[in-house]
Every structure is written in C-alpha cells, then in structure tokens.
Amino acid sequence: MMKFFRKIRQKFFSENKFSKYLLYALGEILLVVIGILIAIQVSNSNQVRIEQNTMNSYYTELYTTLEADIKEQNESIDQLNALANDLMRCLEIINAKKEDHIDEFKAKIGSLNTAYANDYSMELFDEFMNKGYLSKIEDPQLKRHFESVKIGLIRGKNWDEVLDSDYVNNVSPFIQQNLNYGDFNLPSWLFNENDRPKGGPKVDYSKLFHNLKVWNAIYGRLIYLKSTIKMNNGMLKALVELRTALSEIS
Template sequence: MIKFFRKIRQNLLSEGRTTKYFKYALGEIILVVIGILIALSINNWNSERITTNKKIDYLVRISGELKNQKEDIKYYKDNVTSEIKSSKRILNILDSENLDSIPTLKKLLGNTATFWAVTLSYPVTDEFINQNLQSQIKNDSLKMYFKYLKELRDSFNIQIDYNQTQYTNTIEPYFVKNINYSEIAIDYFKNGLIQGGPKTNYENLIKSMELWNIATFKLETLNTGNELLNTLNRLLEKIILQIEKEIANS
C-alpha cells in the first residue's frame, strides 16, 4: 500500500500537482502511523498474555504448594494436640501430689523435655512475590491474604525463636540439674541412650514449684502454637479459594 502511494506521489510531482502530492504524502504518513500503532498494540497484547500465563502458572503451583502445607499443618497439629494433653496431665499430677502417679509422670516428662520446631516453607510463593507478580493479581482479597500470610509467617518465626529460647534457657537447665534424662526421654530418643546413672527424686519433683511453672509455660507456648496453626490453616483455605477465582477470571 505504501509503495502504491509513493508511486502516485512521484507521478503527481512529475506532473506538478503539488497539492495532491501533499495529500497522498499525508496519507502515506497516516498509514505508517496506523501500522506502528497496530504493531505496538499486538506487542502489548502479547506481553500481557505472556505475563498473565506466567501468573496463572505460578498460581496453580502455589495452590498445590499450599494444599501440601495443609497436610503438614495437620501433622503438626496432631503432635501439638498430643503435647497439650501431656502437659495438662503433668500439671494435674503435680497439683494432686499423688505419689501413685509418679510412673505416669515419668512417661509424660519426656514431652516437656523435647523441643519440636514447626517448619513450614513456601518456595513457590516466595518466588512469585519476589518477582512482584502479585501486582498482576486483580483479586483484592487475594492480594490482602498474601500480605496476611507474610505477617503470619513472621509470627511463626517469633514463636519458634521463643520456644527455642525457653527450651535452652529454662527447660533443659532444669532437667540437667533435677532429672535423669535417660529415664524419661521419649522412645524416639530413648532407644539410643544408656540406661542407668543417678536416680531421680520424683517425690521432690512432684512438689516442685519450678517444675510446675515450667510445665505451665510449656502449655502456654503449645496453646499459642496451636492457635497459630489453626489461623494458618484457615488462611490457606481462603487463599486457595481466591486463587481459583483469580484463575477463572484471568
């Protein structure tokens, strides 16, 4: 088309018809501009489509990642629930000062002396956020939930640090001084230990204010951890639902 206009302009110029020459020249310029605009529009559309497809691919993978995390949360919740029950039973025994309950106390104290960390990782989600792809999300609720997830993960890290400090500074030193650990270790660790050594005075333990407070503080941290797991589980369910909506509307 442009060659056609150029040929006409050349003929008009040779014939001295300058007015029509400029009209055809203007038409040629307009065609060039229209062509450029169309090319830019197609390029922008392709770029947006590539970004959208990338976003959808990540969201599908994130949804799978979060579903796997929900399974991990169930595992951790089962452990925490069991430890909460053990801590409550220990406190009930200490409160009763019933010497007949000492064998049960020995079986339960291993949980108090053991530190378990909740380890949750989100590599795909982190990669998505680090590439700022969340800015492509149209769903405001999903954007907000990703923000909440970041805040909740920070809370978990604080909780883990607190639990570690509590174990290192309070629980372990008490057991070192007052309890023969090989007697009360949970089976997972006990099988590799040597049985024997000084005997623990459980009659003194059952009246120990320090042990009472240790068990109480341990119960408090377990309850906090359990609530964090419940909150995280509910949040992941909401994120998965909003991801499905975002994909459907993309």
C-alpha cells in the first residue's frame, strides 16, 4: 500500500503537477490524522468498556457485602436502644427516689460507661470511592445513593470524635469520682465471678438521687446516645437504598 502511494507522489512530482501533488499530500496527511483519531477512539472505547466492567464487578461485590453491613447496623441500633432504655430507667429511678430500686439502678448505670462508637468498616466501599469511580457513575440516582453513604461515613467519623471527647472529658471523670466500677453489671467475657475484683469504697446511692451532677451526667449521655441512634438510622436507610439500587443492575 505504501509503495502504491509512493508511486503516485513520484508521478505528480515528475510531471510538475505541483498543485495536484500538494492536494494529494494534504489528503494523505488527512488520512493519517483520521487513522490516528480512529485508533484513539477505539482505545478510549476499550478503556471505557474495561472500566465499566470493573465497576460492574464492584457493584456485584458491594451488593453482597452490604447485606452484612446492614445486619451489623441493625444490631448496633438495637444495642444502642437497649443502652438508651437503661439510662432512661436510671433517670426514672432518680425521680422516684425509692431506695428499693437501688439494685436495679446499680444494674443499669453501667450503661453510662459504654462506648458506642460508629464502627463503619466498609473497606470495599472505601476502595471503590478512593479509585475515583463515583465521578464515573452515569446513573444520577445510583450516584446519589453512593454519595449518601459517603456522607454518612464522614458524619459518623466526625461524631465519633465528639463522643470520645465527651466520654474522656465528662463521663469517665464523673464515674471515677461518684461511682464504683465494682457495682456495674460488667459483661461476662470481661470478668467471671471468680476473678472479678470485690469490695472497694461503698457508694450511698440514696444520696445520688439528690445529686444534680448525677442527673446531668446521665441525661447528657442519653442525649448523645439518642443523637447517635438517629444518625445510625439515617446511615441504615442510606445503606438499604444503595443495596436496593445495586440489586437492579447486579
């Protein structure tokens, strides 16, 4: 083919048909440019196809892993609600000021010492986002669902810092100054009945019923707890909606 084109160029040049030669040269350049553009287009199309196949694989895996994330989120919300119920009951006992409820108060006040961080460990989702695939999602509704989960993760992380600060600066000092850890209903995996420390200074729980610091410590922690539950419910909604959207394309 190249030999054929070379003969045509030589013929125009030898016959002093410079204008035809120039037009031919321009045409040849144009053909080369078109060929390059076609090659680039084919390469881009292949790249887009490969990228879309990769994204589809992520969609399939995310659809599967989100089931476990949703289950974990539901379990977390159930645990948080149980803690909130304990703290609410403590406030009710303080209001009642009945000493026959002290044992129940001691059993439930341990919920004040529980750290309830938002443990969002969504490695596959983070990997998808870190590779920049969010900007490549063409479906606006699907993209919106991904953004909602992303916002939920950011809010959860920021809220964890608030919870940690409140616990370190307020809750833990209050417990150490006013309560006895030995009275708490601790989980069985932490201590069994044989190796759990016994004794320690006695706490006059009847006096706590008239202590404003006790009331505010429990009430304040309950507010943080309720806020966490609300945030986690929002995250749960975002996870369910994303998984539903992925089910339509997986």
